[in-house]
Amino acid sequence: MSDRFPAKWMCTLDERLIEFVAEEPLASPSLMTSAMPVEASEQRIRERCSMLAEAGLIAPFSEDAEMYEVTGEGQRYLRGDLDAEHQPRPNPRAEG
Numbered sequence: 001m002s003d004r005f006p007a008k009w010m011c012t013l014d015e016r017l018i019e020f021v022a023e024e025p026l027a028s029p030s031l032m033t034s035a036m037p038v039e040a041s042e043q044r045i046r047e048r049c050s051m052l053a054e055a056g057l058i059a060p061f062s063e064d065a066e067m068y069e070v071t072g073e074g075q076r077y078l079r080g081d082l083d084a085e086h087q088p089r090p091n092p093r094a095e096g
Helices: 012-023 029-035 042-054 072-079
Strands: 058-060 068-070
Touching: 012 029, 012 042, 012 058, 012 068, 012 072, 029 042, 042 058, 042 068, 068 072
Parallel strands: none
Antiparallel strands: 058 068
């Protein structure tokens, strides 16, 4: 695994979510909750996905469904080619 450069606002769960979305295209928070070996509620995963999407590391596939796909920036981050500190800083209080 390459060295990654997370932003200060990121947590370990964020890395796992980006990895999961990169391997399972069009992943939903409910799928992530049931399929990932992490102790996080679906609501927590939904919140973190929203923040990661605001930062441009994952993106909603459509506005109708709560499905996410990894972005080019997210792929670069996973390879260690992108410092996430330089991505837009998400607002945790913003309505998603």
